[in-house]
Amino acid sequence: MERKGASRRRGEELEQAILDAAFDEFRDAGYAGFTMEGVAKRAGTSKPVVYRRWPSRVHILMACIASRLPQAETVPDTGSIRGDIVALVTVAHRRMRLVGQTAMLGMLTDVSTDPEVRKILVGSLVSELANLLDRAVYKRAIARGELAEEHLTERLRRLPIDLVRNEFIIYGTVPREAIESIVDEVVLPALRARGAQV
Amino acid sequence: MERKGASRRRGEELEQAILDAAFDEFRDAGYAGFTMEGVAKRAGTSKPVVYRRWPSRVHILMACIASRLPQAETVPDTGSIRGDIVALVTVAHRRMRLVGQTAMLGMLTDVSTDPEVRKILVGSLVSELANLLDRAVYKRAIARGELAEEHLTERLRRLPIDLVRNEFIIYGTVPREAIESIVDEVVLPALRARGAQV
DNA sequence: CTCGTAAGATACTGTCCGTATCTTGCTTTC
DNA sequence: GAAAGCAAGATACGGACAGTATCTTACGAG
Numbered sequence A, B: 001m002e003r004k005g006a007s008r009r010r011g012e013e014l015e016q017a018i019l020d021a022a023f024d025e026f027r028d029a030g031y032a033g034f035t036m037e038g039v040a041k042r043a044g045t046s047k048p049v050v051y052r053r054w055p056s057r058v059h060i061l062m063a064c065i066a067s068r069l070p071q072a073e074t075v076p077d078t079g080s081i082r083g084d085i086v087a088l089v090t091v092a093h094r095r096m097r098l099v100g101q102t103a104m105l106g107m108l109t110d111v112s113t114d115p116e117v118r119k120i121l122v123g124s125l126v127s128e129l130a131n132l133l134d135r136a137v138y139k140r141a142i143a144r145g146e147l148a149e150e151h152l153t154e155r156l157r158r159l160p161i162d163l164v165r166n167e168f169i170i171y172g173t174v175p176r177e178a179i180e181s182i183v184d185e186v187v188l189p190a191l192r193a194r195g196a197q198v
Numbered sequence C: 001c002t003c004g005t006a007a008g009a010t011a012c013t014g015t016c017c018g019t020a021t022c023t024t025g026c027t028t029t030c
Numbered sequence D: 001g002a003a004a005g006c007a008a009g010a011t012a013c014g015g016a017c018a019g020t021a022t023c024t025t026a027c028g029a030g
Helices: A011-033 A036-043 A047-053 A057-068 A081-099 A101-111 A115-144 A154-171 A176-193 B011-033 B036-043 B047-051 B057-068 B081-099 B101-111 B115-144 B154-171 B176-193
Strands: none
Touching: A011 A036, A011 A047, A011 A057, A011 A101, A036 A047, A036 A057, A057 A081, A057 A101, A057 A115, A081 A101, A081 A115, A081 A154, A081 A176, A101 A115, A101 A154, A101 B101, A115 A154, A154 A176, A154 B154, A154 B176, A176 B154, A176 B176, B011 B036, B011 B047, B011 B057, B011 B101, B036 B047, B036 B057, B057 B081, B057 B101, B057 B115, B081 B101, B081 B115, B081 B154, B081 B176, B101 B115, B101 B154, B115 B154, B154 B176
16 A cells, blocks of 8 residues: 555654654544554555554554653743642643543553553653653742752652642543642642741 | 353352452453453353343453452541541552552543443442541541531542552552551641641 | 665454354243 | 243354564665
């Protein structure tokens, strides 16, 4: 099924075309309907070509989703830790919506029996947000004097992301009120309890 | 493949035998390896018999797992809300371990596109714990005077379970220290912030 | 021009879901 | 206690899809 009147693509060009096709397939067919045959057909190529680059369905799925997520999102400096955390959680939620609830769960499922693949997923979908939280929110709050390094435990560091992820995974949607209740009823009180002036 | 020297089972007896077989299949083959063929073979019957009772793979999976979870677990009255919450979270964690990380994720995935089935899952795996938390923990704390009804928001009501579920789903394990940091660094501070004397 | 590499086509194995069809044993009813 | 009916159980099938093997062919490098 070679594409008519077109030369064979190779290397980077072909790889991008397949990732594009994969993303279209993901968007149109959903997580469960995402098939290697569909990807190959959309890309105007064949399965072995796809398999030469990604060893399995879940690998290319993660790759195509990761490739579509904005790489270096920023969180505006709102002047207070509350505003910054709300902004961060909003960014996190936007990223999750790009992935989708079913796909997020599906990838976590696929990955849960394979530590190798798990690393890839956690690296591209989880760690990035955690770093952003540290860099863009906590560091600024420390500079402002609202927070001290020693107020932060590991748990508090990841608390906002844990809560919004849970909300998204279980309920599928995270309305504005949910974000605010997470921040005002849980995160800020927990920070204050350790001495933060927030 | 009718079992030799045995009369045909019917009704309740057959149903239980299939559920037993399903649970064995689940334990031995895991979530991904759980197949209807396997269940039928183990139960000494055939697929149509299984399909007459449960309309799909995920239905019987949920049914067999739910049937193996202790129905009415109790949370000991430890005399303080902290102890009670730790105990509740420990119970929740034990239930989750019985299900397993992969199966939990897998069921959530399967269910995420079908509100009908979702209700069944949420009813048997989520609501039960929420009720337990209300009945066994918050009610007693209110009776003790540590807590007042109006201190409790919806978010705080489900906070302990949300956090332990997240921990289990993402990290696969919830060690004692995690439980304690959840309770001491997050849940109790959040309750105190709303006026609870805990 | 030749040669090697990778693209692309095709077909195959294997697995499993869900269903259709048929036989047969058990139970109920007259 | 025979006939009728119902559900159990066997078997086989259609369809989808993962992943692989094999072959041909375009194309770039030298």
